[in-house]
Amino acid sequence: MKFLISTTAVLTLLVRNGVAQNITSDTHFYGLSPSIPPALLPSGTTDSWAAAYSKATAFVAQLTQEEKNNLTYGQSTRNGCVGWIPAIERLGFHGLCLQDAGNGVRLADGVNAWDSGIHVGATWNRNLAYQRALHMGSEFRNKGVNIALGPVVGPIGRIAEGGRNWEGISNDPYLCGALAFETVRGIQENGVVTSVKHFIGNEQETNRNPSTNNQSQHVESVSSNIDDKTLHELYLWPFQDAVHAGSGNIMCSYNRINNSYACQNSKMLNGVLKDELGFQGFVVSDWGALHAGYAAAEAGLDMVMPNAATFWAKNLTASINNGTMAESILDNMATRIIATWYQFSQDSPDFPVPGVGLPKSLPAQHVFVDAKSPSSKQVLLDSAIEGHVLAKNTNGSLGLPLKSPKLVSLFGYDAVAARTNPSTAGPTSRSSQILNSTMTVAGGSGANNPSYISSPLDALSQRAWEDGTQLLWDVTNINSTAAVDAASDVCIVMLNAWATEGSDRPGVHDDYSDALVINIANQCNNTIVVIHNAGVRLVDQFIEHPNVTALIYAHLPGQDSGRALVSLLYGDSNPSGKLPYSVPTNESAYGDLLSPGQPEGIYYLFPQDDFSEGVYIDYRAFDHANITPRYEFGFGLSYTTFSYSSLSITPISGPSTAEYPVGKIVEGGQEDLWDVLFRVTASVTNTGDVDGAEVAQLYVGIPGGPAKQLRGFEKVDVEPGKSVEVSFDLTRRDLSSWDVGAQKWQLQRGQYGVFVGASSRMLLLVGSLSI
Template identity: 60%
Template sequence: MVSFNPQQLARATLLSVALLQPLAQAANITEDSFFYGQSPPVYPSPPMPGSASWATAYAKAVALVSQMTLEEKANITVGYTPLTGCSGETGSVPRLNWPGLCLSDAGNGLRATDFVNGWPSGIHVGAAWNKNLAYQRGLHMGGEFKTKGVHVALGPVVGPLGRVAESGRNWEGISNDPYLCGALAAETVQGIQGAGVTTSVKHYIGNEQETNRNPDGDVASVSSNIDDKTLHELYLWPFADAVHAGAGSIMCSYNRLNNSYSCQNSKLLNGILKTELGFEGFVVSDWGAQHTGLDSALAGLDVVMPDSTYWGVNGGNLTIAVNNGSLASARVTDMATRLVASWYQMGQDIDFPEGGIGMPINYYTPHKPVYARDPSSQSVLLDGALEGHVLVKNVNNALPLKSPKLLSVFGYDAVAPQKFDVGGPTDIIAPWTFGAESLSYTPFISSEPAPQIAINGTIISGGGSGANAPAYISAPIDALKEQAYLDGTSLFWDFYDNDPIIDTSSDACLVFINAFATEGNDRLGLHDDYSDALIQNVAANCSNTIVTIHNAGIRLVEQWIDHPNITAVIFAHLPGQDSGRALVQLLYGVQSFSGKLPYTVAKNESDYTNAGKPSLPEGDYQLFPQEDFSEGVYIDYRDFDAKNITPRYEFGFGLTYTTFSYSDLTIEKLAGASTSYLPPAAETIIEGGIASLWDVIAQVTATITNTGSVDAAEIAQLYVGIPGGPVKQLRGFSKVDIPVGANVTVEFDLQRRDLSEWSVTDQSWVLQSGSYPIYVGASSRDLPLVGSLSI
């Protein structure tokens, strides 16, 4: 329905009452199929808890909202056409001096404005495996949002999780592993909110493909059909981490979850997010993701963007629903309270800049410049770019380079973009374009020679709403020229020929390619013949060929990885504006590589779930596309382990310029730690779930020694084998700098949550009695230390 009328409201209310009947039987659920493909109703929507960490903000919000009329409360729940470059703006209450909120993309830097930085993307953060760096990135990036008067940053992204290898938005997310993704998302939330800006963690939930993400004519959005156990143990895990970190907003996604649209799914919003996880903030729709009026209000949606035909101009249909008895006034009060409380929680009531200041709708409109770039961010930008590079091959110490006499540089990705164009692509030579409405940073892609690549310049991010306009771009060739000047090196380059002439005097040949992805479309493959041919042609005539891939997701390398002349390979991911500068420091050994893969690189597409491809409408469900997550929790390395598939490069793998050894594993169950089967029934719910889930019940330590000749950082990883589940699951990591010859003791805390499984029958996290294998090492398949923990 487009708007409410009394007959429709009455019918919706009767349907809601009828649908409550299965919920009464929930205590007798005995199998997971109850949740698979259907979403049981959960009503009513619980009010904001106002727990200890939110108590002051909650009290202030209650006091302010109590002064609002029903019409004013309804008004602030809907979006308005922005008067600035904000992605969306809520209604305001001028008579109470409540300004309304400016919400803006993106999770990788502030979009639609100038004088901000282009930060490393989510996938790059995941490849760095550095909690403190993730926090610092969030803090500094959040400072830019605040300087521009943005109240809500639309990020970080923890969904998609990477189930579909070709998904167009995997680059915005952090990792295919929920533990790594959740840990770094939590740091990002704390960093951005530490700067006084609310995070809107997205996309909740099951948003694993771009294909059919939105309704198209008579075809509904794809339904991600996920059983209850998989939902909790995999896809919900990083959202729980973000909520535990205090996230002030969650964005519901475009897709359906178990055949109910995410933004009107009462099980997801009322039952899991607001009850089970104790979420304090507000739920906002993705832009245009609302598909009903009363149902979405009852189900727990609090704010609609960018506007709402269903709730009406100024939220007028909500007012009608309350006045005719279809919707409790307390629901609208809670919507407004959650929104206003986030404003108070982030301290935005004191000296916060004017909303969207320095962000005109039209980029060419004369405007007062607002400089959001803080000089103190420079080191964080560079460190972030450095640490997300992953070295996966380095034969005979081909790297680092040592003052070469002649370097030959090849490939379309080496060069800086040649043209910026405001208003859309007007020239096929333009490698990057700004959309007039978004000022997004998006490469120009043509159908030739390969639709999977950005042919006309290096990429520092993917495309769509997750991208922003950088202050500058340090391309590989730019930084190489500066290094050549210092070393007296001669450079030869050819960025455009796919079968270039090779100077046989070259000390090394550097080949630069990319793998592009963007919102709105899934990738067409995990490699492309054009780039593979370029690499093979160079390697055929150069005995020291070094390949760098700027990849917005998994990129296969089987066509050339074993070529004897290919001596080094780098997954450079999406480093942000300091891309070339960071890469050259790594190539020349000024810094050692320290990143590791946040996903598995297979040998074949067929090794991934559904061959890595999105589902398509077919058969009886052409109008209601269905995607059954029948593999359960077995994605990425969990699946490779279960099927005994040998990957090309395993999850967590990455080389440095030195070597490390592991020793002295200790495993200790803490005295007094509760290891009962179930948490106490009356236990307090805190942000993120039952309080005891976050109790540390065991500690693991190990010693790492730098046995090589270069100071470098190592990422130690801890995996646990939970009985009855995957062979092993990541449950701890620590990135430590270790000088040559020194050793460092790493410590891992295992929380109750880390060792538990989700029980469908008990509807709770439970521990099992028995022995839990513990593994510590350098990657998911290099685990020299093995022990066990008895529960």
């Protein structure tokens, strides 16, 4: 037992006479996750869910034990579905198709390649996130997908080198949760279920799965050891928003949580997700994440993917037949799955046949199903544009926007379109860049297939044709020897920072690419750097070079990449993106959170990762340690300027300010957590001479917590010389901290700092409120 937990002290607290204790005092880690009994079958938190459960109960009553079991046990493929639940045709159930991913339909033709999660985060635009999801969800539906495997809200970006950070939305739980809410809402309005992932604490790719080491010893997945307060205030927050939005599915992750595998962790699945958050749908495993038999079913897992015959399939029914598992557990699982099918009206005759547009193999003969909508074009482009962040700009005679250049020189390995579809392109191991290919998306199951790619070179060539400009380019990867035409008005250098599922990044900068920038900047007095980055990318080796006049973090914009970039470079669009993470000046700023944890010492076979920093990641950590970042969370420049004034903080009469919520459980938790207690307003004025959009941000200092935490944002278009009022509603949840003893959100008595401004460190208006 001592090898399964992180400290001997935790063992003493958690195990008495061999029995696990449900510790509710805030010892730093649970260490050993407590056992929670199976959650009761929901009766429905809304009228529609109640009706769905009534129908599902009647449906499941007609099934044989084998048919019920088959609902919980997925197949690996059918047509092009990455997961498949077989049909029960005698009752009109045509099966379920599960398909990747959070950024568009994967491994398919007739679909669009949408911008990735990190790019959505950089837009800071709720409505645009909703519109993107609405159109993307339509493509999933038209392809016959019942369950879209996204969005990603975990990892949240705790580890700077995390290989899947780009699939998530933001390192801040509030921003991540707010845009995940809109994503769930938009996709599910099509009748397609969202599978919000990965639940929970899945913050690194290193040791995410069990493995065999070079001594032929079995090594377990890494254990994310998270205390209860940190869990609720950081990692659970965006999942709570997704459940509140009505998500019908949650995907459990590969890692262990406090030494219990996520897909058999009863504290997380039964206790937190199904009981505390009132989750109405069903839980599916990540692919290959099951490591137990009936114990995982009792812990709250409802469906396994794929082909886990070693643990489930006939073994699950055998457990019922030999009396080790109650049949009511299987009934509960099957009913949750069928209730979700009814909730999203997938029993309707007009819902497409599952997998109808997903051929098993694209080269094989198949019927082409064009899932795209012409109305999606503008949303695709707007999303691509708004996720770019202008981080540096001289904004004078040099820099951006470009001012009728006669000769443009383009350099860098990121400028040209991929030679194969991005869903199959790119390095598969630890690598800093994807060479000789513009990066519209990163790697792994979150990659997507474009219907075309507008590359930077293609788009600049088109603009050169339109303007009569001379365009020169050298996009080979021999980066330190490229020569610049001395007559160049501007030199654009295209870099990328690659990441992929399955491995963590080798670093957050690379000398190879930085050398290219320095070489060009040494020859060109107007050098603009554009980075397609799948995570944080440091720039300090070149950013203060006097000839580097502008820097754009271009993130992962999808198939309209080049078209969006050129629109911004030439001022047809005004940059409005803001960083959804912080960029420090050096790797040392991250401390232990730079690289993934590695197994060591007596825990070599049972890797432990103690989340000892609590909620202090990203800007919270830099504030706490008094570290000044290069570019702070929420930062982004525009071609115009804005001022802030007229801060007002108004208590809202009506909602109770009792210490703890008292409301009934709805999807997401107690219903009065969303009561508005205060309204904050301010005025934003465009003090420049061009139209622009500003993201006004509200931060709150909760007594006893971090100095400030994001608790509101609003993106507004403002004409030159005009002012627009922004308004932020502060809910009970926004102003509460998690009380471990009470197991509830608790309003803190005292004075809260209130800050409004343009970024986490550019807070121009300061006030306070008292509770």
